[in-house]
Amino acid sequence: MNTVLGPIAAEELGFVAVxxxxxxxxxxxxxxxRWWKTPEQRYEETVPKLRQFAEHSQPYGGPTFVDATGICNGRDVDYYKSLSAKTGVHIVAATGFVGGDTALRFFADAPVDYLMRQFVHEITVGIGDTGSLAGIIKVGVSRGFRMKELDLRIYRAAARAxxxxxxxxxxxLAVDVEPALAVFAEEGLPLDRVLFGHADDGVSQGKVNEAAILGGGGRIGFDTFGYDLELPDPPFWGRHRRERLEHFLRLVGEGHVDQVLASADANCSPLGWxxxxxxxxxxxxxxxxxxxxEEGVDEATIYRIFVTNPADFLTLTTN
Structure with missing residues (x-):
């Protein structure tokens, strides 16, 4: 498994915020x-959160933080390396793009082969001149909940990489999933190598084909826990806390525990907002x-959700 400070074995990941x-x-x-922050301000906001995460994670074997910030969205791998060394948290960096509409024009105009080679380079050679290897590929659905031509190009490049x-x-997002499933099938990528994220957020409800994802062996991410409508100023993608929890418990109760992963999608030190x-x-x-x-989920199941499942997902596979 690639972290920003070098490869580690799956058993070293411990508790994973995926x-x-x-x-x-x-x-x-x-x-x-307006929102530009000095390095000192970013450290001041971020280090205490990561140290607390490390402390919470100790009973599970240690902390791993998967950073879902792709190319063009503020990814700063040298900063990640410093934070990891300072806090003891394993940090996994991503290549790829949050969505086609966050790709700068240079990448948006690139063919599939170029994008694929970009991703492969960042995974096998390094991200920029940092010497750190990406450990996961980020892809997304552009605004409007529909896959656009650029999104599909990025998905295909990601599958090949x-x-x-x-x-x-x-x-x-896990919306408009049918075109994505078609791309992955055409490229021969097993769906257990894909985590379809944000299936739990408030704006995605009714737009996620859970049956197609789960039936194909894919994984579903409940990774907006904490964005509750009960907050004083909730985000537009918020959802009632109880509703999200019951949704998650339903999938666990239906026997899909090995296909679900959970996280908070929190932002340690936001940029521009x-x-x-x-x-x-x-x-x-x-x-x-x-x-x-409180809902009766036992410790063994919690361990599977936050330790076993993500370790299996993040482990590099060989064909």
Whole structure:
């Protein structure tokens, strides 16, 4: 498994927050003077959250934070390396794009083969001059909940890169999934190498074909835990806490525990927007796990969701 400080064995991952952000922003947000932050400010916001995450994770064998910030969205791998060394948290960096509409024009105009080679390079040679290898590929659905031609081009490039390198793919949104499933089938990528993300957010409900994903062996991400409509100023993608929890418990109860992963999609130090006040990766420990325990979910199942499942998903596969 590739982390920003080098490869580690799957058993070293410990507790995995599989879809989070060190600092996410839209392309160009790092140049906006209103929200631009000095390195000192970013460290001040981020280090305490990661240290708390590391402390919470110790009973599970240690902490792993998968950063879902793709190319063009504020990814800063040298910063990640510093944070990992300072806090003891394994950080996994992503190649790929959050969605076609976040790809700068240079990439948006590129053919599939170029995009595939970009992803493979970042996985096998390194991201820029950092020397760090990406451990996962990010793809997404553009705004409007429909796959566009560029999205499909990125999905196809990601599938080919995943097959060549053995790294998995995770998606931003699990809507309009049929075209994605067709691309993965055409490229011969097994669906257990794909985590279809944000299937639990408020705006995606009624648009996610769970049966097609699960029936094909894919994985479903419940990775917006904590974005609750009960918050004083909830985000537009929020959902009632109880409704999201019951949705998750339904899939677990139906026997899909090995196909679900959970995370908070929190932003340690947002770029270009204020973020959601009080929401951090530690919601997983402070609220979600107690909620699961209260509902009778045993420790063995919690361990599968946060340790076993993500380790199996993140492990590099060979063909």
């Amino acid at each position: 879809h989070e952000h060190i600092g996410y922003g839209m392309p160009g947000s790092e140049l906006d003077t 995943a097959l060549l390198t053995g790294v998995p793919i995770f998606t931003h 204020p973020g959601v006040k009080g929401h951090t990766v530690n919601y997983i420990f402070e609220q979600l796990i107690p909620d699961l325990q």
